[in-house]
Amino acid sequence: MAQLSRIGVSLDSELLDRFDTFITEKGYDNRSEAFRDLIRDRLVGTAVVASKAPVVGTVTLIYDHNTRLLPEKLADLQHDHHKVVISTLHAHLDHDTCLEVVVLRGRSGEVQQLAGKLISTKGVRHGRLVVSSPDTVLPHRHPRH
C-alpha cells in the first residue's frame, strides 16, 4: 500500500456545503474518499496519466450510417487496431442513426490516439472518450482511515 499523506484544504463554507451534499448523494462515507475519487477522476480525465500507462476506455460514437463509407471506415480503423479494441456494441437508434460504443484497452497513448481517430472520422456527429486507469484507480481505493 502506498504511504498515506495528509493535506489540509481550505474551502469556503458554501463550497463545502455543496461538496457535503454531493458526497451524501453519492453515498460516500467520508470526505477523504470523495476527494480521492475526484482527484483520480480529474487526473485520468485530463490524460495526466503517462502515455505508457495501461488504461481501459470506452468511445461512444453517434453517426448516420448513410454517410458514404463511414461504417466501413470505422470498422477498418477498429480492425487495424484489433489488439486495442476489446469489444463493440452497436445500436440502431432510428432509421438513419447509429450509436456505437467501442471498448478499448491498451497503453494510454494508443487508446487516446485511436479514440481521436474514431471521433474525428468525417461524418461522426458526436464522440466521447471516457478513460479509466486501472493502475491509478483500483489500488488504494480503501486505505485504512
Ligand code: NI
Ligand atoms: Ni446502426
